[in-house]
Amino acid sequence: MSAIQDTVVLVTGASSGIGEATARRLARRGAHVVLGARRTERLAALAAEINATGGSASFRRLDVTHRPDMEAFAEFALDTHDRIDVLVNAAGVMPLSPLWQRKIEEWELMIDVNLRGMLLGVAAVLPTMQEQGWGHIVNVAPVAMGGATPDSAVYHGTQYAVQAISEGLRREHAGRLHVSLVSPDVAEAADPLAERIADSYALERMRTRRRLTTPVDGVARAIAGAIEGARYGMAGPGWRPAPTPRPKPAAPVY
Numbered sequence: 691m692s693a694i695q696d697t698v699v700l701v702t703g704a705s706s707g708i709g710e711a712t713a714r715r716l717a718r719r720g721a722h723v724v725l726g727a728r729r730t731e732r733l734a735a736l737a738a739e740i741n742a743t744g745g746s747a748s749f750r751r752l753d754v755t756h757r758p759d760m761e762a763f764a765e766f767a768l769d770t771h772d773r774i775d776v777l778v779n780a781a782g783v784m785p786l787s788p789l790w791q792r793k794i795e796e797w798e799l800m801i802d803v804n805l806r807g808m809l810l811g812v813a814a815v816l817p818t819m820q821e822q823g824w825g826h827i828v829n830v831a832p833v834a835m836g837g838a839t840p841d842s843a844v845y846h847g848t849q850y851a852v853q854a855i856s857e858g859l860r861r862e863h864a865g866r867l868h869v870s871l872v873s874p875d876v877a878e879a880a881d882p883l884a885e886r887i888a889d890s891y892a893l894e895r896m897r898t899r900r901r902l903t904t905p906v907d908g909v910a911r912a913i914a915g916a917i918e919g920a921r922y923g924m925a926g927p928g929w930r931p932a933p934t935p936r937p938k939p940a941a942p943v944y
Contacts, residue, residue: 693918695720698771700763702754702811703781705732708830711910712778717745719914724767726752727781754781754807764814776826776917777815779808784832786841797844804831804848812859819867826868826920828913829856833873849873870916874909 703709705727819825
């Protein structure tokens, strides 16, 4: 039996790209996937496909930049499954352009989705995982081989921030919660990360580069492997420690 069997996994950005591929793969491995994204018609079609083939999927509309949306998404998963085992933060955008073009709205979009959205996801599930005494957060931060390019400074800035926050989170909860960072080279041309690239030169460079990089299903395999490896590493498939009460805050000193 797969270590992923019966695991409750929340996937953001599940309407396409890495999120969609991850949801499909985890469902085939026996996970109960909870799908979140803004395009509900695509979520409904994906959930119907998974359920029709013997998997388990539910969905809720989710704007990762909106805190009430993210909190409601986590609450929906709890109401449906009574626990949250894994969160996969797969939502992301990549509207590349040189800094001199001053596409400030696109900068704000990348900061809101890639960075703030990830943080809101962590904030939404962390109290439940702490109360349970177990949990796994998987952050996806695609980067280009060779680091930042002249047209990707802001995008890479958000991804490096995700890496730093993931490491800090891992250190805070060492021995209690698992934190994984999956950083593939940017995925295939159909991935929606590139759909808002306004600069034509940057878009063509991205299309050319993506013909040679990891397809989204390869990223999904890596995410599934990280989840399975973490669960085997704890004490075998399906193992969960007994919940530990959350420590009470120390009395204030005046």
